[in-house]
Amino acid sequence: MAARSPSLLLGLLLAVTGCRAGCVEVDSHTEAVLGDPFKLLCISCKRRSETTAEALTEWFFREEGTQGFDKILRYEPEGPVVVADGRFEGVLVWNGSRGTRDLQDLSVLLTNVSARHAGDYVCRVERNLTFEGYVYSLALNKTIRLAVVSKATRDMASIVSEIMMYVLIVVLTVWLAAEMLYCYRKVAAAAEAPAPENASEYLAITSESKENCTGVQVAE
Structure with a gap:
């Protein structure tokens, strides 16, 4: 959405400590604009890059004002993308890892x-990790609460970032x-000032002037 760059950059910087083998877990945005495309972001990093793994994922949705979750999509590396809910036919597409069995x-x-896409989404990943002599299975759920608005709004982080940028420019100027x-x-x-009586006094004055102006020349 509009003006997301500062907040997205902040999120990336905060998430760097959880990075493993180039994978960074970043939270999804939660506000979509009516009629526009929107990416539901779900990242699940494998903690040990040298471990062989296979994964599949399922997405679930609960529309606002309803009870219970419905499965809307299933994806596994060697199978087709299955959209399991008519509300998302022709609208929901896979936008994650491709060409690998280890989905992250x-x-x-x-x-x-559309307005009916507002609600709670659950991204579920099931991963099998292969170690020497055995396979370890785990499952993880990530929930995203999506709001649908008619016009994009700016979040507080982007507003504060822009104000601070202008304040810094004014102070430096x-x-x-x-x-x-x-x-x-x-x-x-x-x-x-009167002319110096000898060459050494002249050189001292010149040196002092250069030292005082060095910062300004560098800044220019």
Whole structure:
């Protein structure tokens, strides 16, 4: 959605500590715009990259105002994508990992969001990890509560980030102007001062002026 870049960048930076072998678990956005496409993001990282694994995923949905979850999609690497709910026929498509049996990106895409797509989604991953002599199975659920709006709204993180950017620009501009004014006054004062009596005094004045203005020249 609009103006998501700052919040997305912050989320990525916070998630780096949980990264394994290039996989980063990032939470999905939770606000979709009516009539636009929307990606339901579901990332499940394998903790040990050297371990052989196979995975499959199922997605479930509970529409707002209803009870219970319905299965809407099933995906496994060597099988077709199965959309199991008529409300999502022609709308819900697979948008995750391809060409591997070890699924870590389990995301799906709503190509055209409607009001009835608002509600709770559950991304379920079932993974078999193969160790020496045995297979360990585990399952994990991730829940996403999706709201559908008529127009994109900006989140607080993006607004604060933009305000801080403008404040920083103003502060740096004022600081640079003050440094330039200070340097100008020092040079003017040196030009108006009586001529030095010897070469060593002249060199000392010149050296002082250069040192005071070095910061301004670098900033420019």
